[in-house]
Amino acid sequence: MSNERVQLAHGSGGKLSHDLIKDVMWPAFANEILGEMNDGAQLHISGCRLAFSTDSYVVKPLFFPGGDIGKLAVCGTVNDVAMNGALPLYLSAGFVLEEGFPIADLQRIVASMQQAAKEAGVHIVTGDTKVVEKGAVDGIYINTAGIGKIMDGIHISGKNALPGQNIILSGYLGEHSLAVMGERHGLQFPQSVRSDCAPLNGLVEAMLTAVPKVAVLRDPTRGGLATTLNEIALQSGVGIMLEETHIPISSAVQAACDILGFDPLYLANEGKMVVFVEPESTNQVLDIMQQHVYGSEARVIGTVVKEPRGQVGLRTRIGGVRLLDMLVGDQLPRIC
Template sequence: MHKMPEQILLGHGSGGRLSQDLIKNIMLPAFQNQALAEMHDGARLTINGTKLAFTTDSYVVKPRFFPGGNIGKLAVCGTVNDLAVCGAQPLYLSAGFILEEGLSMAEFRQIVASMAEMAAAAGVEIVTGDTKVVEKGAVDGIYINTAGVGAMLPGVQIAANRVKPGQDIIVSGFLGDHAIAVMSERHGLTLPAQIVSDCAPLNKLIQKLLTEVPEIAMLRDPTRGGLATTLNEIAVDAGVGVMLDENLIPVRPEVQAVCALLGFDSLYLANEGKVIVFVEKELSEKVLTIMHQTETAGAACVVGTVTEKMSGQVVLKTKIGGLRLLDMLSGEQLPRIC
């Protein structure tokens, strides 16, 4: 067992091993309760017989504008998607802004307009919020916190304990686009026009999936830490192994080329418009048919299976036929990516 550092590091925000340490060693013991212990993307609650999902997230992405989106679009889509993968229909959001003195009013209007546009696209309303302004240099222009409430869909049970050996693992499309789009803007790189953030609300797609295939066992959106980190979390929580096939994993050649050039691993890159689905093999084709009918999931495919071997681990069958253990990253490939 490794020793926790004495100070907060950038890696504590990565969604990887350091993030897990922070949550399990400090936050869970302090705030322990049944809803929090599920460790999903949101809490599932029952209030006077009504089943709700509740989530919150904060956005500090640098730069604030990037190919395919901006911090406002990201904030709404991220919170909507966290509710959706809990098995809920998102309904209402809050928006809290921490603004740096000197931020351009025109830029702030553009960010707010993007939030309004994405809320309308997702069918949710931003109904409350807060604004604070801090001295120049105290934050990087603007940070946004959003919280969301949704109604649980009837008959849906999304939980790690429903992930079983033999199930297929499906991803809804190309991985790594968001992280590479943000990184290219951050470092002034020129990339092909098709490399833009995948940031998008997925609630309508997910609601259709859960309505037509309520047997789906588990859903997650592979944001910070990417596919590999998300699958590691699920494998540990479910007590199963995961076997991926590198030949099946959809990554654009341009994204893979940037990863090779700069030493990134596409399996750990953040995504903001993708969903992972765990489902019985006999239902995979039905799930894929639904996904392929949508713009956001036209490249959906099976990328691996759940196995009873290698409990708590994720293994990749490489293109040359070898096996590679995909562990959780300890640090951060790309900080402030969302």
């Protein structure tokens, strides 16, 4: 890639993002922990198992139905820590501010961060602020890092998927992407189309306390459900078969996608997760998820299969099978 230049699509979370990591980042930083390629690092320190994750947040507009960049920054990192089977404890917050950014907007953003942190039960304990010349950034960028304690007896990894496991999705897809895009471009979507941005650690804790042998957890953010499942299929060397009729997509989101030409399976989500679990535990996990506010629409959407390895298929409503590849570039304008 030495003769190429960075494109916006390198930040999409899809194939170009993976190529950038594989060809540029991995050769420089390769180590055993990074090689696990999960949503965060799983660390063993003095007999304690910790999960550590970081992410940077850029979104336009900064405020949108159901959330804002501050809520997004807290929930996104809390969820990445939780997807490692950990109880998130502490966050850092780094701000890059553009000269001239309204203080009132900054106050609104940090208040939203504090509210999200309170709901998640975490504390923002350290941070940093930089101010750059006008035009150097788009208002505000936020980086958050999080650390949490992995629950005893829990071993979550994208490498744990095995044939026969069921795949559960916690709720409806695509709402976050459309809410942000609608606000950006002045599109009139139904009021029900709001960002699903939410902290999932409470749901994860309830689920893992009852069923410690959950194999894989992952939140389908950039690149959507299809890209996330491709990542897991490649990590575990398995195939995945989804049932189109089982995947929860609201009529409002589906109608908007039909009009605009988007595929909801590739739209980003900020308050959903997929769970890989053995058949004998599936009903128990579903029951726990459906009793929680952020899992009330959970359902089984597919299974892990032996072949074809590293690929995801979708059994359509008419009985055919459609191959779901990893997102190559940007399906729609950058939203996170």
